[in-house]
Amino acid sequence: MPPLKILYQDEHLVAVHKPSGLLVHRSALARGETQFLVQQLRDQLGQRVYPVHRLDRPTSGVMVLALSSSVAALLSEAFSERQVEKRYLAVVRGKAPEQARLDYPLREEDGTRPKAEMPAMPAMTDIRRLDSVELPVQVDRYPSARYSLVEARPLTGRRHQIRRHLSRRGYPIIGDAKHGKSIHNRFFAEQLGAPRLLLAATHLAFDHPLLGVRLVISCGLDDTMSALLDHLGWAGHLPLDSAQTPALGAPSALQTP
Known part of the structure; x- marks a missing residue:
């Protein structure tokens, strides 16, 4: 596999572009897999790395990992305490609203218990339509098909939150096999060369746990x-x-492999 693209690195943490389809670490639900981001990045850097948040396997985009257990604890706390600003881009079916707050409680999906036994937890996602298009093709029952580019900002961290919230509102993400619609997924895969979940983590902002900068x-x-x-x-x-690092008024030093 090609090396992971490093977006930022210092002596305490590293941020990389996680490819779509790559698991972050070993999981009992993915037996037989041999490629994992944590192991690949460890071999690439020649040192241990510690994941502090998660991205679904089909989701691509920015992911931060700590380079020590002490920094991992600090970063994990920042993520769990909602001190990290996160933005995603998604291509969805339909013409999404210009702006909306999706506030639907979600049951946790951990795969260990029936959903009916899982409590519904508060969940909130802000969305904003960046653009839309109407294609003169009949994909479903209508003579044309509408799609939107949406920016999503999850304010809580439930599993599959963005995917489930957008689907619940009626704008499922293209390529989402579980929460989307297969006829639109096939159209994008076969006609538009996009056979994957069209969801990407594009932005993270947080206070550096040791350097005192944003x-x-x-x-x-x-x-x-x-x-x-x-x-x-x-x-x-x-x-x-x-x-x-906006507080310093200049780009930080980027280190690439």
Whole structure:
């Protein structure tokens, strides 16, 4: 596999672009898999790394890992205490609202107990439509098909929260096999060259646990999503790789492999 793209690195933590389809670490639910982000990054850097948050396997984008257990504890606390600003880009079916707060409680999906036994937990996601398009093709029962580019900001951290919230509101993410609609997923896979979940983590902002500065990390899209946005006329919304410390008024030093 090609090396992971490093977006930011210092002696305490590292941020990488996680490819779609790559598991973060070994899981009992993914027996037989041999490729994992944690092991790959450990071999790439030559040192242990500690994941402090999660991204679903089909989701791509920015992921932060600590380089020591003490920093991992600090970063994990920041994520659990909702002190980290997160933004995602998603391509969804339909013309999404210009702006909305999705406030639907969600049952945890841990795979160990029936859903009926899992308590519903508060969950909140802010969404904003960045662009939309109407294609003159009949994908479903209508003579044309509408799709939107949505920015999502999860304010809580429930499993599959963005995917479930958007589906619940009627704007499922394209490529979502569980919460989406297969006919639209097939159209994007077969006609638009996008056979994956069209959800990417593009932005993280948090206080560095040891350096005392605000760290803002942006992550560009992979080739599949970049080509799709360009094809749909949404290239102006493509994010770029960057890491900045606004408090210092200048970009931070980037280290790449």
